[in-house]
Amino acid sequence: MDGRVLGLNGVTVRRGGENLLDGVDWSVLEGERWVILGPNGAGKTTLLNVASSQLHPTSGRAEILGEHLGGVDVFELRPLIGYAGASVSGRIEEDTPVLDLVLSAAYGYLGRFREEYGVPDYGRGRALLGHWGVGDLAERYFHTLSEGERKRVLIARALMSDPELLLLDEPAAGLDLGGREDLLRRLGKLAGSESAPALVVVSHHVEEIPPGFTHGLLVRDGAIVQAGPLDEVMTADHLSETFGLPLKVERDGERWTARAV
Numbered sequence: 080m081d082g083r084v085l086g087l088n089g090v091t092v093r094r095g096g097e098n099l100l101d102g103v104d105w106s107v108l109e110g111e112r113w114v115i116l117g118p119n120g121a122g123k124t125t126l127l128n129v130a131s132s133q134l135h136p137t138s139g140r141a142e143i144l145g146e147h148l149g150g151v152d153v154f155e156l157r158p159l160i161g162y163a164g165a166s167v168s169g170r171i172e173e174d175t176p177v178l179d180l181v182l183s184a185a186y187g188y189l190g191r192f193r194e195e196y197g198v199p200d201y202g203r204g205r206a207l208l209g210h211w212g213v214g215d216l217a218e219r220y221f222h223t224l225s226e227g228e229r230k231r232v233l234i235a236r237a238l239m240s241d242p243e244l245l246l247l248d249e250p251a252a253g254l255d256l257g258g259r260e261d262l263l264r265r266l267g268k269l270a271g272s273e274s275a276p277a278l279v280v281v282s283h284h285v286e287e288i289p290p291g292f293t294h295g296l297l298v299r300d301g302a303i304v305q306a307g308p309l310d311e312v313m314t315a316d317h318l319s320e321t322f323g324l325p326l327k328v329e330r331d332g333e334r335w336t337a338r339a340v
């Protein structure tokens with residue numbers, strides 16, 4: 080795999096005469112922690128759908144964990160990829176117990192109890208829920224949880240199969256201030272852990288970049304505006320171009336803020 084977790088070359092996704100992604104070149108190396116920023120409709124979720132092997136490019140080449148998308152059985156690849164986002168929560172049936180949802184992730188199911196789980200599975204599922212601060216919700220039905228609780232459960236679920244690549248689409252969206260800060264702290268802790276998978280987090284807000292993240296990808300109109308180490312990417316010029324308005328960008332330690340000027 081050569082230390083390269085993800086390699087996109089000229090990836091274009093075309094739907095209804097429009098390019099949702101337009102010739103995207105992007106690599107993620109082992110140990111890197113990426114944030115993807117861009118306005119609504121920029122193509123961030125489409126990019127994660129390619130990176131998680133759920134969507135094949137119309138043209139170009141996508142390599143995930145050393146396997147060429149199109150030349151590999153995606154059902155072998157998917158347990159190696161953790162994914163949490165709105166498309167997952169939207170497909171969960173009512174009355175799915177939280178712990179079942181987490182356990183079933185290792186098999187690519189969304190909560191249907193299809194496998195015989197062993198004691199270690201239960202232990203790992205409960206430990207992950209506890210680690211993300213929702214250990215006491217294991218017996219609840221997923222649809223009865225608050226938005227913030229759901230986000231944490233879905234991250235625990237995404238980590239269940241011990242993936243090599245973790246993709247989170249807007250993990251902090253819909254959280255209150257305390258919930259956001261708590262989640263960022265936990266993501267920062269994960270980012271700092273040597274055993275953590277390569278991380279890619281999508282967000283609309285520079286305030287939601289967790290501490291310890293190393294790289295940034297700025298996306299607009301299906302194309303990359305800038306990609307590279309956070310320090311180089313997170314300039315007022317680059318972010319203004321990405322979001323289409325003049326911005327002032329500030330850094331305070333490992334956190335960022337941006338506002339219109």
Ligand SMILES: Nc1ncnc2c1ncn2[C@@H]1O[C@H](COP(=O)(O)OP(=O)(O)OP(=O)(O)O)[C@@H](O)[C@H]1O
Pocket residue numbers: 094095099117118119120121122123124125126283
């Ligand atoms: N199947 C589809 N057919 C046509 N257009 C699509 C399809 N899926 C997505 N799009 C369009 O592609 C563009 C990019 O969508 P995408 O969901 O990737 O954006 P995003 O950056 O994740 O936006 P947001 O920040 O709002 O989540 C949008 O304009 C969207 O309407």
Ligand SMILES: [Mg+2]
Pocket residue numbers: 123124125248
């Ligand atoms: Mg999106």
